[in-house]
Every structure is written in C-alpha cells, then in structure tokens.
Amino acid sequence: MPGQLFIRPSLSVNERVEWLYQTQGDAPVSGELTDMTQLNRLQTYAADAEVILLVPGEMVICLPAALPLMVKAKLNKKMLKALPYQIEEQIIGPVEDLHWTVISFKSPYYLLGISQQQLQQWQTLFIEGLLPLHRIIPDSFCLPVAPDEGWSLLYDNQRCIVRQHEYRGLVLKAGWLVQLAGYDQVPVDVYGNEFSATPPARWQHKVRGETLDILAYHSLHSHVNLLEKPLRIAGKQTLPGWRIVPGIAAAGLLAICIGLLLSGQNYWQQAARLEEKNIRLYQALTHTQKKISNPRFHLMQRLKSKADHSPHSDFRQVMLKIAEARNLHPEVTISRLRYSAADNLLQLTAEGKEWEAFSTLLNAQPVYQQSVTGGNKSSLLHE
Structure with missing residues (x-):
C-alpha cells in the first residue's frame, strides 16, 4: 500500500x-x-x-x-x-x-x-x-x-x-x-x-x-493482529433498509420500458391503419389499385398540381376541402368516391365513428349543394 x-x-x-x-x-x-x-x-x-x-x-x-x-x-x-x-x-x-x-x-x-x-x-x-x-x-x-x-x-x-x-x-x-x-x-x-x-x-x-x-x-514489524480479517468499506455506507431500493428502482424502470413499448406499438398500429386508409383514398381518387408509400403526401401533391380547368366547376377546390376534412377526422373512411364529368356531379360516401362531424364540416362548404345521410353513412353531392 x-x-x-x-x-x-x-x-x-x-x-x-x-x-x-x-x-x-x-x-x-x-x-x-x-x-x-x-x-x-x-x-x-x-x-x-x-x-x-x-x-x-x-x-x-x-x-x-x-x-x-x-x-x-x-x-x-x-x-x-x-x-x-x-x-x-x-x-x-x-x-x-x-x-x-x-x-x-x-x-x-x-x-x-x-x-x-x-x-x-x-x-x-x-x-x-x-x-x-x-x-x-x-x-x-x-x-x-x-x-x-x-x-x-x-x-x-x-x-x-x-x-x-x-x-x-x-x-x-x-x-x-x-x-x-x-x-x-x-x-x-x-x-x-x-x-x-x-x-x-x-x-x-x-x-x-x-x-x-x-x-x-x-x-510494522509486529506479527500480532487481533483482527481475524480486514474490515473493508466498499464505497459509501448503505443505510438500513436501502438494500431493496435498487430492486425497486429496476422494477420501476422495467415497468416504464414496458409501458413505452406498448404505447409505441399502439401508436404504430394506429399509424398503420391511417396509412391504409390514405392508400384506399388515393386508389379511389386515381381509379387504380396501386399501393404507394406516404399516400398522404401524394394525395396533397396530386390535388395541388392537378386543377380542373372547366369554367363551370372547381374540382381542385372540392378535393382540397375533402382532404382537409379527412385529416381532421382520421377515423372516417371514404368508402366511395365517384365523379361524373358529363353531369358535373361528385358523389362521396363516408363511414366511421366521426362521420357526422365529417358530414357537417363538408356541408358547411359553399361548394356542396346537397347532402343525403342515413345510418352511419353520409352521401354528399356536389353539383
């Protein structure tokens, strides 16, 4: 020493x-x-x-x-x-x-x-x-x-x-x-x-x-020692009753990690469902079965870049309003979207827990002339 x-x-x-x-x-x-x-x-x-x-x-x-x-x-x-x-x-x-x-x-x-x-x-x-x-x-x-x-x-x-x-x-x-x-x-x-x-x-x-x-x-030259074995101090003294604290802390940390894991899993499940709904909306608007990544971005880009040049309608404005309403109510699923160029008519069918709020939001827009609701579905017409 x-x-x-x-x-x-x-x-x-x-x-x-x-x-x-x-x-x-x-x-x-x-x-x-x-x-x-x-x-x-x-x-x-x-x-x-x-x-x-x-x-x-x-x-x-x-x-x-x-x-x-x-x-x-x-x-x-x-x-x-x-x-x-x-x-x-x-x-x-x-x-x-x-x-x-x-x-x-x-x-x-x-x-x-x-x-x-x-x-x-x-x-x-x-x-x-x-x-x-x-x-x-x-x-x-x-x-x-x-x-x-x-x-x-x-x-x-x-x-x-x-x-x-x-x-x-x-x-x-x-x-x-x-x-x-x-x-x-x-x-x-x-x-x-x-x-x-x-x-x-x-x-x-x-x-x-x-x-x-x-x-x-x-x-230092004496061989006498009344102590049977050295008394060693490993770090700071542990107060009585503190030995269980590390175990409790570890259990608490484990519980927090499990909670975060389950919360993250639930978040990703919801995100996956929302992604699937956006894909179906994109497919309905483009009349294709193609699946793309980040459909929400493609929807917004498509609506911003492709305007309806007909002097008698504002198809681009209508689609932007639908997209905004859809983002405000992610639980709503647009199950049907049909547009007839000959009749200048857009028909939209939505369902889900928030379909009433979704319908009310669209009815407040001046571009909608008629709304037919029933059950848990809402059919909105644009002329």
Missing part, C-alpha cells in the same frame, strides 16, 4: 485520539481527534492506506496455555479452539466473553484476550466513519524485542509500556517504575522523550522521539 494510517485511541472512547499518516518519501502528517466518533475526518488518508489501530495494552490479557500433546503432534483448529479453556481458571468471567488470538504456535502457547464487546465497538466506529481497518495491535506489542533477554520500555504519560519478550507485553503504572528500576538483573532499552530520570546501570536510552512515531514504526 502507498501509506499507513495509524490511529491510537485512549483508554476511554470519549477521550482524545492521536493519528499519524505516513508514506514513503513524504513527510508524515499527524493530528488529534476529539474522540473516536470523528473517524470520518480521516477518510482522505485512509482511502489508499493500510489502517492500523494501536490500542492500549491494558485492554488485553496475555497468558500462556498448555495442551497435553505428543511431541510431534501439530496444533489443529480444534486444538486452537480448546486453548482458551485451558486458562479459564486464570480469568474472571466466561471464556466466551473474550476474543482470543493465538500468537505462539509452539508450547507454551501464548494467547491474547480482549473483550468481544470492545472489539465490536471499535469495528462499528470504523464502519460508521467509512474507514477500513486492517490491523489491531496492542501498544505493548509495538516495541521491539530487546536482545539478551532484555526488556524494551516506553514511558508514556504516567504509563510504562513494557515488551518483555516476543510473546509478552504489559503496561505498568508510573509508580511501579521505581521498583522496576531497582530490578537491575535485566537489561532495559528505553524509548521516547518522557523518561528524564537517570537510568540505572543496565538501562540505556535506545531511541528518542515522540511516542506515536516510535509505536508506529515498530508496529
């Missing part, structure tokens, strides 16, 4: 939280939050980083356990689950109330226990803050293992963080430091800036620096 984001809460969730973001080759960035509920402010740093939670060592217990195994027996999953019950007499409360992590896979088997409730609370805070979480490490396991069976010590705000060996770490109150200093049988490497007293003979200042900087650096 391009960087690491270290988050270090206090013993109480409602107390301040330190954080440190570092990438290779860039200057680290650090700051503080009022409490753990403000984790969402670190989303920018956590987007492409490994997020490591450094928790107070007081929140975990570290105990060795033993199993009656053969020398060559291997530790399997069933044995791992049985390990906590080998130390249940050493803890207060049910074994099931603690989340156990095995950090040593050879006898004696060292186990780290932490409250299931506390672990779940941290994960919930990260989910609500939309932050991933890759590792949870107690700060008592963030110091290096001292050589020659020595200890590593970091004095931190009235707390003494001690790493005794690879599989044991603890936190002592500051008052115990005097007694610890009197115990000069073990060499101690001291880290940090806060230890200002003169160290005993076998104590030596190893590294000076800020507490979080030291813990963050050495945590």
Whole structure:
C-alpha cells in the first residue's frame, strides 16, 4: 500500500485520539481527534492506506496455555479452539466473553484476550466513519524485542509500556517504575522523550522521539493482529433498509420500458391503419389499385398540381376541402368516391365513428349543394 494510517485511541472512547499518516518519501502528517466518533475526518488518508489501530495494552490479557500433546503432534483448529479453556481458571468471567488470538504456535502457547464487546465497538466506529481497518495491535506489542533477554520500555504519560519478550507485553503504572528500576538483573532499552530520570546501570536510552512515531514504526514489524480479517468499506455506507431500493428502482424502470413499448406499438398500429386508409383514398381518387408509400403526401401533391380547368366547376377546390376534412377526422373512411364529368356531379360516401362531424364540416362548404345521410353513412353531392 502507498501509506499507513495509524490511529491510537485512549483508554476511554470519549477521550482524545492521536493519528499519524505516513508514506514513503513524504513527510508524515499527524493530528488529534476529539474522540473516536470523528473517524470520518480521516477518510482522505485512509482511502489508499493500510489502517492500523494501536490500542492500549491494558485492554488485553496475555497468558500462556498448555495442551497435553505428543511431541510431534501439530496444533489443529480444534486444538486452537480448546486453548482458551485451558486458562479459564486464570480469568474472571466466561471464556466466551473474550476474543482470543493465538500468537505462539509452539508450547507454551501464548494467547491474547480482549473483550468481544470492545472489539465490536471499535469495528462499528470504523464502519460508521467509512474507514477500513486492517490491523489491531496492542501498544505493548509495538516495541521491539530487546536482545539478551532484555526488556524494551516506553514511558508514556504516567504509563510504562513494557515488551518483555516476543510473546509478552504489559503496561505498568508510573509508580511501579521505581521498583522496576531497582530490578537491575535485566537489561532495559528505553524509548521516547518522557523518561528524564537517570537510568540505572543496565538501562540505556535506545531511541528518542515522540511516542506515536516510535509505536508506529515498530508496529510494522509486529506479527500480532487481533483482527481475524480486514474490515473493508466498499464505497459509501448503505443505510438500513436501502438494500431493496435498487430492486425497486429496476422494477420501476422495467415497468416504464414496458409501458413505452406498448404505447409505441399502439401508436404504430394506429399509424398503420391511417396509412391504409390514405392508400384506399388515393386508389379511389386515381381509379387504380396501386399501393404507394406516404399516400398522404401524394394525395396533397396530386390535388395541388392537378386543377380542373372547366369554367363551370372547381374540382381542385372540392378535393382540397375533402382532404382537409379527412385529416381532421382520421377515423372516417371514404368508402366511395365517384365523379361524373358529363353531369358535373361528385358523389362521396363516408363511414366511421366521426362521420357526422365529417358530414357537417363538408356541408358547411359553399361548394356542396346537397347532402343525403342515413345510418352511419353520409352521401354528399356536389353539383
């Protein structure tokens, strides 16, 4: 990953939280939050980083356990689950109330226990803050293992963080430091800036620096992780009850598409019927059985271009009026159209649901002298 984001809460969730973001080759960035509920402010740093939670060592217990195994027996999953019950007499409360992590896979088997409730609370805070979480490490396991069976010590705000060996770490109150200093049988490497007293003979200042900087650096070399698997945030948080929204939206979109499809199909059916009626009208006017495309256009062009030159009639005007009336009432079908040049007589028979309105419209034209109606048909005469 391009960087690491270290988050270090206090013993109480409602107390301040330190954080440190570092990438290779860039200057680290650090700051503080009022409490753990403000984790969402670190989303920018956590987007492409490994997020490591450094928790107070007081929140975990570290105990060795033993199993009656053969020398060559291997530790399997069933044995791992049985390990906590080998130390249940050493803890207060049910074994099931603690989340156990095995950090040593050879006898004696060292186990780290932490409250299931506390672990779940941290994960919930990260989910609500939309932050991933890759590792949870107690700060008592963030110091290096001292050589020659020595200890590593970091004095931190009235707390003494001690790493005794690879599989044991603890936190002592500051008052115990005097007694610890009197115990000069073990060499101690001291880290940090806060230890200002003169160290005993076998104590030596190893590294000076800020507490979080030291813990963050050495945590990268620690194999301890209280988290069984990384907590990943895939995009934005889904609010409760919102999982069905995509399904409802898809169903609604499908219904709209089906409605549009049916509406379009109905439109094209109506257009096809109107096209067929215009073809029949064209055939009636031209006395042919020829079918053409876009008959409405051909009808209008024919009526506009072919005028009746007889001084006694205006056949062109009559046909234009019929075409206009037909366009206003598309449901009307002109079933018969006959013109006698000898008698100068035009007979038109129309039928359909709108035949009365169609007939009334034509009767209002001055070119019509007579109208005979009956049933659902209208016969109009022009003289």
